[in-house]
Amino acid sequence: MLPQSTLCLAAVSLAVGQLVRALPSFVASSGDHQNRQDDQSVLSASAPELGFEGYQVWRMPINRKDVENVGKLLNLDIWAHHPSSVDVLVPPHLMSHPLLASYIPNSSHPAFIPDVQKLIAGSSSSAFSSSSFKPYPRPSNGSIPITHPFHDRFHTYDEIHSFLLDLQTAWPEWVDVFSIGQSAEGRDIYAAKISPRVVATHSTTDKDGSDDEEESLKKNRHKHKHGHKKERSKKEMILMGGSHGREWIAPASMLYFAHHLLLNSHAPGVKPLLKTLSFTIVPVLNVDGYEFTHTNSRLWRKTRQVVDEESGCFGIDLNRNWGYHWSSEDDQYPCSDDFPGKHAFQAPETKAMSDYVASKDVISFVDLHSYGQLLMYPFSYSCDDFPPDAEDLMEALLGAAKALRSVQGTAYKTGQVCELVYRAAGDSVDWTYGNQEIKWSASMELPDTGTYGFLLPPREIRPVAEETVAALVYLAHFVVQKEGKLKDI
Template sequence: MRGVNSLTALFFSSMILPASLGSSQASRRDAQVVLSGTTDGVTGGQERYDGESVWRVKLGDHDRARREEVVQMFESLGGDIWHTTSDTIDVRLDSTSSQLLMDNQLHATTTIEPFIPDLQSLIDSINVDLESTSTSFKKKNNNRNKNKQDPFNLTTIDTPFHDTYHSVEDLYKFGDKLVETFDGKDGVVVTSFEIGETFEGKKLRGWSAKLQSNSSGSAMSTSGRTRTDRGGGGVTDGIEREFVVQSGQHGREWVGPSSAFYFLHSLILAATSDPSSEAALLLRSFTFTVVPLINPDGYTYSREHSRLWRKNRQQVGSKSCLGIDLNSNWGYKWRYPKAVSPCSESYPGKEAFEAYETKAMGYYLGNGTERGTKIRAFVDLHSYGQLFMFPFAHSCEDYPSDAEMLMEAGLGVAKAMRTKQGEGYEAGQACDLTYRAPGDAIDFAYGVTDIRWSYSAELRDTGTYGFMLPPSLIRPTADEITAGLMYLAKFIYVAEIAN
């Protein structure tokens, strides 16, 4: 590690880096756009990342205020920002750029270290696990009529479906099996719907579940005891309360869609197995909606061609680069940063809601009354970082009026997640905990559609695997976010319904 003078010396390196970092990574991105041909499961046709590594830049206290400048500097040089905290930045670089980073001067209080020194080796090791679990899943699916455990037997949470990653087709099949298995059972209503299409024509689909109200259900009180629920717990002025979970904005964040479906599956199972349970009460009080994969184009491209693909696959007027960063394209405090190239992983588009996916989901969030619902909660699942954050993301100078309540609920969620699996999660305001650009989903949900309980969750881990979370950690991750979402629903119930 090296450290002298000032972080501004990194900006001097922009005279050197674009010729190497910019050209080498831009050429690789060009290859991403034209990759074609047959693929073989998860790994076939995959772009390789030989010689690349992920570095953690640790800023000293003196440099925290300059986090945004450093992030923008790396982005302008073609670096792929993986994660930021108040005092660290994780960035993916090729071998030439990594050497230049080490050779250029950093502030004395700043250190840099490669915490994933060989990115391709990590991907290769995870792919071995993926191939093994994928093969096991296919065998069980093909042999499900021969007394083998059927991945699509949803009568148990122990289905092997929750132990590996899946194609868009299998994810959607799972959602349809939820409808087939549970709709009409013990008063449960499970429905599927479409909110639009992607640039490539894939369906954007969601699933909702609710439990029809009765006059004898038990309800939570602020003391944790139960009281009698006198009727339509989920209805206020003829409008159903809705709790929306969205995931998969970024193609490479595979654990989000898996966790979203695990949550809905677990909730329905718990409610149908015990009509007097808290799960049943919550399912009577809210319509729970999951949109598990808002970016199926990017997700498919990540699985079949380029593991670390982040954006959607929309044409943006560039001859060599595709895609919009969906989580920078929502219509609240959106602005166009002229310095960001269409090749950048964080390219926000030329205007808010230019992306097909954000436009469709934004309409869904903003027009609940057309469906007879009022959305009370919106949680956007991402990875990685183990964070649970409330608005605003675009600026810490813009503070939500409900900040105290949002923080109280968020701290409870973090505790519930830690209690479930032992993994620590941090709660707080998004702009403080991680660097976010304008146009964030939770800012739109809170600032435009008036969804009071709006949060963004960064799931596992804290950097050991980053986006390449092994399949053995899918279920524990999903289990802990399920505990967190259940806590949030109970908190809202006590705050808005029980009293």
């Protein structure tokens, strides 16, 4: 006889099937939430801050096929996928919905995060007003200590740009800050290249947008346009974050990593790397969506590009818009949180980033996200396509996970994206590995595993950043040693 738990799950699965087949009967009852989600998707840039009073995050025992059906029916925001469950943002008026109730064993309450708005207030650190942040004086050479309070809070787009320029001012022979292109709303997508004896191409004499600075940015954008041949120089390790606006910990960790490299540029563990590689760091790819999370809706995921004039919906999921096995069969509802766009590279952000990658001699590409504590290798679009370099990639990521765990004991899982998260086409590392043949392509989901989700409090920035540094430094060493390129002096 089957165990009672198995029979219970079977009954739940049968109930779900019946409920999903009866979609029309639920559409009316879910209409309020549909409108709420659509309202968020069509918010204008001047819209007031969107609150989440009464919202909870539930961890629900549901398989991936069922969650697709339920998510589309109720237009739910799926926060994270786990092997046997998903984390779902649930609005107050859907908490008694019969479709959701079918997933609650023995009528137990499934709330994993009981008060989302409270966490937003705790994570924001004056997120919706930067007036409390007082910029520090422009530094002299090498004068920004890693203990500087900049790393104790999350920052806006403008503050991130200012900090990159400050790093360039402090280490002018090591840092070049430039723009790889512009977003849908016209913001520059800034990058910082760290390599000894770089020739700065971005003016640091005026942080307020002088003519010289604007002219320099235009030159840099032209220099990195698509069609330029790969530059003959040191191989690059490219680190990219902020594809999804609400994942604040990724940009914060990348800024800390850049700062760490510069402060330790002559240390035994870093000096050989900087003599061998150029590190290009793009803290925020989705600059419009990221800024929107600081001004309007903290949980915004996509870009702010107008994608459907009829519905008035905004946004493309950048990690569904890369041109490797991009699929028009994925969710084509423009208001959904994971809308992949109408075609690959429709988003100017993915187009700019892919053009930059294609123009460089890239040895490794790492895409940082949150949350889940995962280190992953391609592919995302299908588990049937197993990369021939899987053994090497797994060895690299297991070592990175061990290095990370040595800092403060945080455990990361390692494996293929499609196994650890979900199968989705248009992923960044699928494109870098499958299209650009960048062997050492990896994706990293930073902490935590759901206690805070996307809403880590500022006190977690340094611990997460420190262990992320350990993982990335290990990975860089592993790659150049495997490729036989490490310079010891």
